[in-house]
Amino acid sequence: MPELAEVAYYAKQWDAGIGQHVTKVQLHPEARIFRQADNLAEWTDLLAGRRYEERWTHGKQMAFRFGKGWLWGHLGMTGKLWMAERDHVPEKHDHLVIHLTRHALVVTDPRMFGAWRWLSASAWATHEAGLAPPILSDAFTKGLLNDFLKRRARTPLKALLLQQERFPGIGNWMADEILWRSGLHPNRQAGSLSPKESGLLWQKCRLVARQALRVIGTDWSTPPNSWLFNHRWKDGGQCPCGTPLRRASVGGRTTCWCPRCQPATTETDGLT
Numbered sequence: 644m645p646e647l648a649e650v651a652y653y654a655k656q657w658d659a660g661i662g663q664h665v666t667k668v669q670l671h672p673e674a675r676i677f678r679q680a681d682n683l684a685e686w687t688d689l690l691a692g693r694r695y696e697e698r699w700t701h702g703k704q705m706a707f708r709f710g711k712g713w714l715w716g717h718l719g720m721t722g723k724l725w726m727a728e729r730d731h732v733p734e735k736h737d738h739l740v741i742h743l744t745r746h747a748l749v750v751t752d753p754r755m756f757g758a759w760r761w762l763s764a765s766a767w768a769t770h771e772a773g774l775a776p777p778i779l780s781d782a783f784t785k786g787l788l789n790d791f792l793k794r795r796a797r798t799p800l801k802a803l804l805l806q807q808e809r810f811p812g813i814g815n816w817m818a819d820e821i822l823w824r825s826g827l828h829p830n831r832q833a834g835s836l837s838p839k840e841s842g843l844l845w846q847k848c849r850l851v852a853r854q855a856l857r858v859i860g861t862d863w864s865t866p867p868n869s870w871l872f873n874h875r876w877k878d879g880g881q882c883p884c885g886t887p888l889r890r891a892s893v894g895g896r897t898t899c900w901c902p903r904c905q906p907a908t909t910e911t912d913g914l915t
C-alpha cells in the first residue's frame with residue numbers, strides 16, 4: 644500500500660505534463676476506481692481544453708488541478724501513475740488516460756482499490772478545509788500529538804500511528820520505522836508515554852516523513868542500511884544492533900520490531 648513518500652513519487656510522474664492542455668479523455672466507466680465519481684459521464688467535457696496546472700499531495704491522497712477544477716484520487720493497493728506518449732492506446736488496466744498536447748497521463752490500477760473523483764473549485768475548497776495537518780507542517784505540533792495520545796490512551800502505538808485522521812500518509816512500514824527509531828515497543832499503550840517519550844515520537848514522525856520523501860519520494864532510491872526498512876521485510880532479518888527482529892500482528896497489521904532497541908514494558912500487554 645503506497646504511503647506518504649510513494650504517493651509523492653507517483654504524483655510527480657505527471658510533472659512533464661504541467662502547462663499542456665487536455666485534448667482527449669479515455670476511461671473505463673465500469674472500473675471500480677470510479678465508484679465515488681458521481682459525474683463521470685461529464686469528465687470528457689469537463690476536462691477538454693483545460694490546462695494541467697499543478698499537483699498536490701496530502702498523506703495518501705493526491706490531486707491534480709486542471710483549470711480551476713481538481714482530479715482527486717488515491718492509489719489503493721496497486722494504483723500507479725505514469726506518463727505515456729501522446730497517442731497512448733489504453734491497455735486493460737489503464738482505466739484513465741488524459742491525453743495532452745504532447746503526452747498522456749495514465750492511471751493504471753489492476754486491483755482497482757484506488758478511487759478517483761472530479762472536484763469543482765468549491766468542492767475542492769470544502770475538501771481541503773477538512774483535512775488533518777500534514778506531518779511536516781507547522782500545525783503538526785507536539786501538543787497535537789500529546790492530545791491524541793491521551794484521547795486514545797489504550798490504543799497500541801502501532802495502531803495509533805496508522806490512524807489517518809492524525810497521521811496522514813503513515814502506513815505500515817513508516818509506523819514500524821518511527822517506533823523503532825523512537826525505541827518504543829509497538830504494543831505500548833498510547834497513554835503510557837512519558838513527556839520525553841512523546842516528544843521523541845513527535846520528532847521521529849517528522850524525521851521519518853522527511854527522509855522518506857527525500858529518498859523514496861524523489862526517485863524511489865533504496866534507503867540506507869541504517870533504516871529498519873532494509874531489514875524488516877524477510878523472516879530472519881536482523882536489527883542493525885545485531886538482534887534478530889521480531890514479527891507479530893499488532894493492531895491488525897504485521898509489525899516488525901527489535902526486542903532490544905524497543906524493550907517490552909508493563910504496558911506492552913505481555914508482547915515482548
Ligand SMILES: [Zn+2]
Nearest residue numbers: 882884901904
Ligand atoms: Zn536493535
